[in-house]
Amino acid sequence: MKRYITQLAVGAALAFATSALAETVGPQGETATPSASVMVAEADLEVIRAGGHTAALLWHDQSDFVNAVTAGATDELARAGIEVVATTSAGFDAAKQRSDIETALTKNPSIILSLPLDPVTSAAAFQEARDNDVKLVFLSNLPSGYEHPADYAAIVTDDLFQMGKQAADALAASMGGKGTVGWIYHDAAYYVTNQRDNAFKTTIENDYPDISIVAEQGISDPARAEDIANAMLLRNPDIGGIYVTWAGPAEGVLAALRANGNTTTKMVTLDLSEPVALDMVRGGNVAAIVADEAYELGRAMAAAAILDLLDQDVPPFVVAPAVTVTADNVVEGWMQSLHIDAPKSVTKD
Amino acid sequence: MTAVKQRLSGFDFQNMVVYIGFIAIFIFFAVTLYDDGFLTQRNLTNIFLQTAPATIMAIGLVFALSAGEIDLSFGSIVAVSALTAAVVLRDYPLIMGVAAGLGVGILIGALNGVLVAYLKLPSFLVTLATMGLFAGIARSMTDLRSVPVMNEAFTGFFGSGKLFSVPSLLIWTVVAVAIGHIFYRHTRFGAHVLATGDNPRAAQVTGIKVPRVRLYVMMICGGTAGLAGLLYAGRLQAAKYTLGESDLMTVIAAVIVGGTALNGGKGSVIGALLGSLLMGMLNNGLILMNLKVSDQMIVRGLIILLAVAVSLRDSSR
Numbered sequence: 001m002k003r004y005i006t007q008l009a010v011g012a013a014l015a016f017a018t019s020a021l022a023e024t025v026g027p028q029g030e031t032a033t034p035s036a037s038v039m040v041a042e043a044d045l046e047v048i049r050a051g052g053h054t055a056a057l058l059w060h061d062q063s064d065f066v067n068a069v070t071a072g073a074t075d076e077l078a079r080a081g082i083e084v085v086a087t088t089s090a091g092f093d094a095a096k097q098r099s100d101i102e103t104a105l106t107k108n109p110s111i112i113l114s115l116p117l118d119p120v121t122s123a124a125a126f127q128e129a130r131d132n133d134v135k136l137v138f139l140s141n142l143p144s145g146y147e148h149p150a151d152y153a154a155i156v157t158d159d160l161f162q163m164g165k166q167a168a169d170a171l172a173a174s175m176g177g178k179g180t181v182g183w184i185y186h187d188a189a190y191y192v193t194n195q196r197d198n199a200f201k202t203t204i205e206n207d208y209p210d211i212s213i214v215a216e217q218g219i220s221d222p223a224r225a226e227d228i229a230n231a232m233l234l235r236n237p238d239i240g241g242i243y244v245t246w247a248g249p250a251e252g253v254l255a256a257l258r259a260n261g262n263t264t265t266k267m268v269t270l271d272l273s274e275p276v277a278l279d280m281v282r283g284g285n286v287a288a289i290v291a292d293e294a295y296e297l298g299r300a301m302a303a304a305a306i307l308d309l310l311d312q313d314v315p316p317f318v319v320a321p322a323v324t325v326t327a328d329n330v331v332e333g334w335m336q337s338l339h340i341d342a343p344k345s346v347t348k349d
Numbered sequence: 350m351t352a353v354k355q356r357l358s359g360f361d362f363q364n365m366v367v368y369i370g371f372i373a374i375f376i377f378f379a380v381t382l383y384d385d386g387f388l389t390q391r392n393l394t395n396i397f398l399q400t401a402p403a404t405i406m407a408i409g410l411v412f413a414l415s416a417g418e419i420d421l422s423f424g425s426i427v428a429v430s431a432l433t434a435a436v437v438l439r440d441y442p443l444i445m446g447v448a449a450g451l452g453v454g455i456l457i458g459a460l461n462g463v464l465v466a467y468l469k470l471p472s473f474l475v476t477l478a479t480m481g482l483f484a485g486i487a488r489s490m491t492d493l494r495s496v497p498v499m500n501e502a503f504t505g506f507f508g509s510g511k512l513f514s515v516p517s518l519l520i521w522t523v524v525a526v527a528i529g530h531i532f533y534r535h536t537r538f539g540a541h542v543l544a545t546g547d548n549p550r551a552a553q554v555t556g557i558k559v560p561r562v563r564l565y566v567m568m569i570c571g572g573t574a575g576l577a578g579l580l581y582a583g584r585l586q587a588a589k590y591t592l593g594e595s596d597l598m599t600v601i602a603a604v605i606v607g608g609t610a611l612n613g614g615k616g617s618v619i620g621a622l623l624g625s626l627l628m629g630m631l632n633n634g635l636i637l638m639n640l641k642v643s644d645q646m647i648v649r650g651l652i653i654l655l656a657v658a659v660s661l662r663d664s665s666r
Contacts, residue, residue, distance in 0.1 A: 062642055089642040093595045094495075095581050099399040103636045106386040106395070120495035124509070124586040144497070188493045220493060 024161040026317035027119070027142045027191055033315035035156065035293075035300035040080065044310050049081035053309060055111035055302070056086040056104035058097065065271065065294045068338040069139065072298025073113055080306050085109055094121035101125055105132065111305040113298075115139040118190075135308045137301045140192050148316040153308035156301045158292035159319040160192060163270055164199025166324045167290045168207070171241045171268040174287035178210035179240025182232050184225070184253065186245040187218025193245055196270055200243050211240075219245065225252025226259075233260050241266040247273030247289070257285050272325065272337055277346045281327045289325045295339035296320040366659045367607045367623045374627060374652070378634035385637045392633065394516065398584075400629035401518040402427070402577035402593075406600045407607070407621040408529035409573030414604060415533070416566040417546040417613030418465060418472035422457065423574035423600070425483035427593025430454040430578030432487055434503075435496035435588035443502045450582070451575045457483060458571015462564035472567070480597075487590040495589040498582050508583025521580060522622070525573070530618040542566060546613025603628050606656040627656070 024032045055077050059066045074084055086104040090097035094117050112134050116122030123143040136152040146152050183201055186193035204211055215232050244250040250269035257265060266287040280286035297320045307314045325333030334342035378387050386392050406423050413420045434450030461479055465472045498504055510517045533539040544552040545562045553559045582588045607620030635645040
């Protein structure tokens, strides 16, 4: 019964996400605006510089991705003379995120850029900031009940549909447009991963008639990825390709492929990871990694907050582009996504 | 000079480390962060509110450690209790939600206690297992979803409200510390806990029902974790399976820094309160100093290491 309810819930989430079809839509069905159109004019920067504004960056965790978002945001804020007065990481702990917000508010920031850990728990957490008229720009998630533009300036996220679609296109290309595919998706009601995963599935089903998805497996604990992949390979030893929801579990899937001596099954995943990229440049199983432009995400978040400080209209839902990284463009791709040099290990000939 | 030396030699530095550390760090932040709002009433109140659930968990752990046991499962109990209360509050009144949340915590504590006291299994291994067991149960209870708590009486009483302008979390902290301290220091039960932790065989010989003491301390740990779960649910106006997960190391550090011995027979509820506040003050001050997140972690780790090393210096001899 429990399993049936789980399948029903996941099915409902998938139905919602796939209803978005060919484009990324916001948590409340908002139409996406490209991040490139969210820019602050030089003349407006002068006005902001005179305001003595400050900002707090209250993240959910620490990672290369967060570092790149922070760098993009900090650079854009610096252009406007806005000082970052607090940076925190909640370590995915909703209670710590609330504490971080309270502590940062002690410094009276004009702007808070943050990834709310989930819509439900973050609604109360951001309430004091909202009540104090702090300009809020959210990364990917929206606290429940928050309305644009009264409560927040914008949500900025990846072009989620494009990420999934580009992963499907890259995997299909590596398989010559035919064969069988395994789909390892994030088994949780999480807006970001659900949209990406379903975009992959939708693209394969709609655009590649000679490719069939023969195995579907949800994952909630990345540590179990290797077990899940082993089971999938046992049942489908000739599987042509595997999609993995993000790079963490992809490392486990890669371990399973190696342990099985499998050199033919192609794999794609989302978000950059050195071990996965290393396999790709060495001509292993990994065909491509699709990444978001994290630095651009941060820049767009800061720009949205500055525009809100200027009382200018800010689009409610902004998306940054996706980049397909292959062995051929790993150096440029790394820089485009994370704004740092690719690790030496993946650039060695 | 000799008199001064004698006085210094009688000074129990180990027991005072939490007080000295607390005051030293407070003064350091007060001076360096004076212009950043550290000393404002709002910020100091925040530290109390943010540490309230950890302080209450720490009280339970003082009892367990003092009796020579440990509970590693309290983080998972926090999540199960918070989720249970949140789910019950969807359809039932305040009292039912509170009873369910607290009851679940005490029951899990009792399960731990029975396994430790009567099946004679080591508490470290029992609670390591139940930590994973109940973390899994917390995840499956609501299919990883957060549950909003809409009952305003509950959220006011357990986290977000005030009584005569005093935040409810502050009241919970004071009441829990007062009750914990009185039970620990001024009741026969408290004495039995310490005697059990100090030398269980001798305690048994003097007529103390050692298994029962062990059962009760594990139930107290479960109960305080359950209460912490209610406070988190009230403060966040929601419950989630991750609540309490990251508190394990913070709470253990707070209790050890506060003067409670890892191997039993010695402890302090007031020390645990100060240890918990010390942890909260470190989190707060290092953020206000605008350190990078990784630097915050390094500095916090070093200070905790120093404090724990000094606290445990005697017991390691």
